[in-house]
Amino acid sequence: NTTSKKILNIAVIAGDGIGKEVTPEAQAALVKAAGDEVEFKFTDYDLGAERYLRDGTLLTDEDLASIGEKDAILLGAVGDPRVKSGILERGLLIKLRFAFDQAINLRPSKLYPGVKSPLADPGEIDFAVVREGTEGLYSGMGGYIRRGTDQAVATETSMNTAFGVERAVRYAFDLARKRGGKKHVTMVNKTNVLVYAGGLWLDIMDKVAAEYPDVTWDYLHADACTIFLVTNPSRFDVIVTDNLFGDILTDEAGAVVGGIGYSASANINVTNEHPSMFEPIHGSAPDIAGKGIANPSAAILSAAMLLRHFGYDAAAGRIESAVEADAKENSSRKRSTHEVGTDILARL
Amino acid sequence: NTTSKKILNIAVIAGDGIGKEVTPEAQAALVKAAGDEVEFKFTDYDLGAERYLRDGTLLTDEDLASIGEKDAILLGAVGDPRVKSGILERGLLIKLRFAFDQAINLRPSKLYPGVKSPLADPGEIDFAVVREGTEGLYSGMGGYIRRGTDQAVATETSMNTAFGVERAVRYAFDLARKRGGKKHVTMVNKTNVLVYAGGLWLDIMDKVAAEYPDVTWDYLHADACTIFLVTNPSRFDVIVTDNLFGDILTDEAGAVVGGIGYSASANINVTNEHPSMFEPIHGSAPDIAGKGIANPSAAILSAAMLLRHFGYDAAAGRIESAVEADAKENSSRKRSTHEVGTDILARL
Ligand SMILES: CC(C)[C@H](C(=O)O)[C@@H](O)C(=O)O
Numbered sequence: 001n002t003t004s005k006k007i008l009n010i011a012v013i014a015g016d017g018i019g020k021e022v023t024p025e026a027q028a029a030l031v032k033a034a035g036d037e038v039e040f041k042f043t044d045y046d047l048g049a050e051r052y053l054r055d056g057t058l059l060t061d062e063d064l065a066s067i068g069e070k071d072a073i074l075l076g077a078v079g080d081p082r083v084k085s086g087i088l089e090r091g092l093l094i095k096l097r098f099a100f101d102q103a104i105n106l107r108p109s110k111l112y113p114g115v116k117s118p119l120a121d122p123g124e125i126d127f128a129v130v131r132e133g134t135e136g137l138y139s140g141m142g143g144y145i146r147r148g149t150d151q152a153v154a155t156e157t158s159m160n161t162a163f164g165v166e167r168a169v170r171y172a173f174d175l176a177r178k179r180g181g182k183k184h185v186t187m188v189n190k191t192n193v194l195v196y197a198g199g200l201w202l203d204i205m206d207k208v209a210a211e212y213p214d215v216t217w218d219y220l221h222a223d224a225c226t227i228f229l230v231t232n233p234s235r236f237d238v239i240v241t242d243n244l245f246g247d248i249l250t251d252e253a254g255a256v257v258g259g260i261g262y263s264a265s266a267n268i269n270v271t272n273e274h275p276s277m278f279e280p281i282h283g284s285a286p287d288i289a290g291k292g293i294a295n296p297s298a299a300i301l302s303a304a305m306l307l308r309h310f311g312y313d314a315a316a317g318r319i320e321s322a323v324e325a326d327a328k329e330n331s332s333r334k335r336s337t338h339e340v341g342t343d344i345l346a347r348l
Numbered sequence: 349n350t351t352s353k354k355i356l357n358i359a360v361i362a363g364d365g366i367g368k369e370v371t372p373e374a375q376a377a378l379v380k381a382a383g384d385e386v387e388f389k390f391t392d393y394d395l396g397a398e399r400y401l402r403d404g405t406l407l408t409d410e411d412l413a414s415i416g417e418k419d420a421i422l423l424g425a426v427g428d429p430r431v432k433s434g435i436l437e438r439g440l441l442i443k444l445r446f447a448f449d450q451a452i453n454l455r456p457s458k459l460y461p462g463v464k465s466p467l468a469d470p471g472e473i474d475f476a477v478v479r480e481g482t483e484g485l486y487s488g489m490g491g492y493i494r495r496g497t498d499q500a501v502a503t504e505t506s507m508n509t510a511f512g513v514e515r516a517v518r519y520a521f522d523l524a525r526k527r528g529g530k531k532h533v534t535m536v537n538k539t540n541v542l543v544y545a546g547g548l549w550l551d552i553m554d555k556v557a558a559e560y561p562d563v564t565w566d567y568l569h570a571d572a573c574t575i576f577l578v579t580n581p582s583r584f585d586v587i588v589t590d591n592l593f594g595d596i597l598t599d600e601a602g603a604v605v606g607g608i609g610y611s612a613s614a615n616i617n618v619t620n621e622h623p624s625m626f627e628p629i630h631g632s633a634p635d636i637a638g639k640g641i642a643n644p645s646a647a648i649l650s651a652a653m654l655l656r657h658f659g660y661d662a663a664a665g666r667i668e669s670a671v672e673a674d675a676k677e678n679s680s681r682k683r684s685t686h687e688v689g690t691d692i693l694a695r696l
C-alpha cells in the first residue's frame with residue numbers, strides 16, 4: 001500500500017573526489033533499507049570543485065533556498081587539490097553547516113568486529129563524539145594584515161556562546177542517557193590555557209550536569225584525550241567538545257577504529273527548522289579519487305544516521321547490522337566501491 | 349683541572365606533583381654526564397601549587413628577574429588539582445615561556461627499542477615537533493562576558509605574526525638539515541578552516557622553503573596528522589606547527605612512542621638573550637604523585653637537551669645512550685623513580 005508511505009525529500013550533494021563514488025551507494029542503501037516505510041525523492045545539486053572551476057560559484061542564495069526546502073541533505077565530500085584550500089570548505093561545507101544551524105556534529109566511533117585497528121590491543125571501542133558545529137574557531141572571525149611583509153599579523157577568533165555550548169552539552173547528556181551504556185559524558189577542552197572559552201564550557205557543564213543526576217561526567221584536556229584515544233579508547237562513552245577539538249579528535253578516533261572508512265556523521269539542526277546533513281567524515285581523498293576503490297561504508301552508515309534522525313530506527317539498525325556483518329566477513333578483502341555497496345545491499 | 353671548567357647556572361623549578369620526584373634525577377644525570385666539562389650551580393625556586401596555596405603568589409617580578417639571570421631553567425611539572433585549572437599553567441608555565449621569549453618548543457619523538465608502543469606495527473619512529481611557543485591561542489587574548497547568563501559569550505584569539513611564525517619555520521628547516529635524515533619538514537595547521545592564520549603560515553613556509561632547496565616539505569591538516577601519527581608515524585621527520593596544534597600532536601606522539609615517560613622538550617630562546625627551559629612534556633600526574641613511581645627518563649632526556657643546547661653534544665649523547673640502553677633492558681620492569689635514575693646514572 002504505497003499511499004501510506006512517507007515521502008522524504010533529500011538534497012544530494014555528492015561533491016568532490018570519492019564523494020561522487022560513495023554517495024550513490026548510500027542512496028541505494030537508503031532506498032532498500034527503508035523501502036517499505038519511506039519513499040525517497042532525491043534532488044542532485046551540482047556543487048563543489050567542478051562547478052567552482054567552471055563558473056566561479058560555490059553556494060548561491062538560490063541553492064541555499066532550494067536545499068533549505070528539503071527534509072535532509074546527503075553529502076559526499078568537499079575538497080579538491082585544484083582549488084585553494086579553504087575556498088570549498090568555507091564556501092560550501094561550513095557554509096551549509098552554519099546556514100542551516102547544524103548545531104550538533106554527531107560522530108560515532110565504533111570498532112566493528114573484523115575491522116583491523118592500528119592498536120595492538122584496542123579492546124571494545126564504542127563511543128560518540130558530540131562536536132559543536134556552529135561556532136568556535138569555525139566562525140570565520142579573524143583577519144590578516146600586512147600580508148607579504150615582515151609585520152604581517154593574522155588572527156582567528158574562537159567564539160563560544162552559552163546558547164551554542166548549552167545546545168551541545170545538553171545533547172551530549174541526552175545522548176548518554178539514550179545510549180544507556182556507561183552513561184558518562186567526557187568534556188574535552190583546554191581549560192588550563194583557554195581560560196575564557198574553557199571557563200564558559202565548564203560553567204555550562206556544571207549547570208546542565210545538575211539536571212542529569214543519572215549521568216556521570218569528567219573533564220579531559222584535548223592533549224590528554226589524544227593519549228587516551230590510543231591507550232584506552234574503551235574509557236569513552238560520549239565526548240562533548242568544541243568545533244576544532246571535535247574535528248581533530250574524531251579523525252584520530254576514526255583511525256583508531258580502523259580507518260575513517262567506517263566513520264559516519266550527522267550535522268543536526270536540533271529544531272528541525274532547517275535540514276540536517278549526513279556525511280562520512282572522510283574527505284574527498286584526491287589520492288584515490290576516480291579509481292572506484294573508496295570504501296562506501298562510512299557513507300552508508302551516514303545514511304543509517306539519516307534514517308535514525310527521522311525515527312526509522314529499525315531500518316537504520318538493518319543498515320548498521322549489514323555494514324557490521326560485511327565488515328566482519330570482508331573488511332580485509334580488496335573490493336571496489338560498488339562491490340562493497342552491493343555486498344552490503346545484499347544483506348538488507 | 350677544575351679551573352678550566354665552564355660554569356652553568358641553572359634555575360631549578362621542580363614544581364608540582366611528580367615534577368618534584370623526577371627533577372633530582374635529571375640534576376644528577378646532568379652532573380654526572382658533564383662532570384668533566386661543566387660545573388653546574390643549581391638554584392632552587394619554590395614555585396608552584398604549594399607556594400600559591402600558601403601565600404597566593406605565582407611568579408613575581410623578583411622571581412622573573414632572578415631566574416632571568418640564570419643560564420637555563422630545568423623544570424619538572426606544573427599543575428595541581430587543588431588549584432583551579434589555568435592559574436598555575438598561565439601564571440607560571442606559560443608566563444615563563446612568554447617572558448623569556450621561548451619561541452621554539454622542541455619536542456622529539458623517538459620509539460626506543462624495548463619500549464612498548466600501543467601500535468600493533470609502529471615501525472621506526474624518530475621525528476621532532478617544532479612547536480611555536482610564544483603566540484597562537486596561548487596569547488591569552490580573549491574574554492568572557494555575561495558569565496552566568498544565557499547570553500554569555502567567551503572568546504579566544506589566536507595571534508600569528510610573521511615574526512613568530514618565521515622563527516619557528518626557519519628553526520624547523522635548519523633542524524631538518526642538521527638531523528640529516530629525511531630532510532623533510534611537514535607543516536601542520538588547518539588552512540581549510542583557519543584561512544587567515546593558515547594563510548600566513550603557508551606564506552611563510554613558501555618564503556623560507558625557497559632558501560632551503562635541499563629540504564623538502566609538505567602540508568597536513570591537523571586532523572589528518574592525528575591519523576598519520578597512528579597509521580604511519582615513520583613518515584615524519586620534522587613537524588612545524590602552532591602552539592595549540594603542537595600541544596595536542598606531541599601528546600599523541602608521546603603516547604605512540606610508548607607513553608610520555610620518554611618525551612622530553614626544550615623551550616628555546618633563540619637569541620640567548622633569556623634562559624631557555626627544559627622540561628619533560630608529561631605533567632604533574634596527580635594520580636601517581638607522591639608514590640615515587642614516575643619514570644624520570646623524560647626529565648633526564650630533557651637534561652640531555654639542555655647539554656646539547658650549550659654545545660655539549662658528547663655529554664648529551666651519553667645521556668641519550670644511557671636512557672636508550674636502560675629502556676631496552678628494563679622498560680618492562682617495575683622500578684621506582686630513583687631506581688630508574690640510579691640505573692641510568694650507572695651507565696654514564
Ligand atoms: C573539510 C573540513 C572543513 C571539515 C572540518 O574541518 O570540519 C572536515 O575535516 C570534517 O571534519 O568534516
Ligand SMILES: CC(C)[C@H](C(=O)O)[C@@H](O)C(=O)O
Pocket residue numbers: 192193223426427437438441442595629631
Ligand atoms: C600544562 C599546559 C599549560 C602545557 C601546554 O599546554 O603547553 C602542557 O600541556 C605542555 O604541553 O607543556
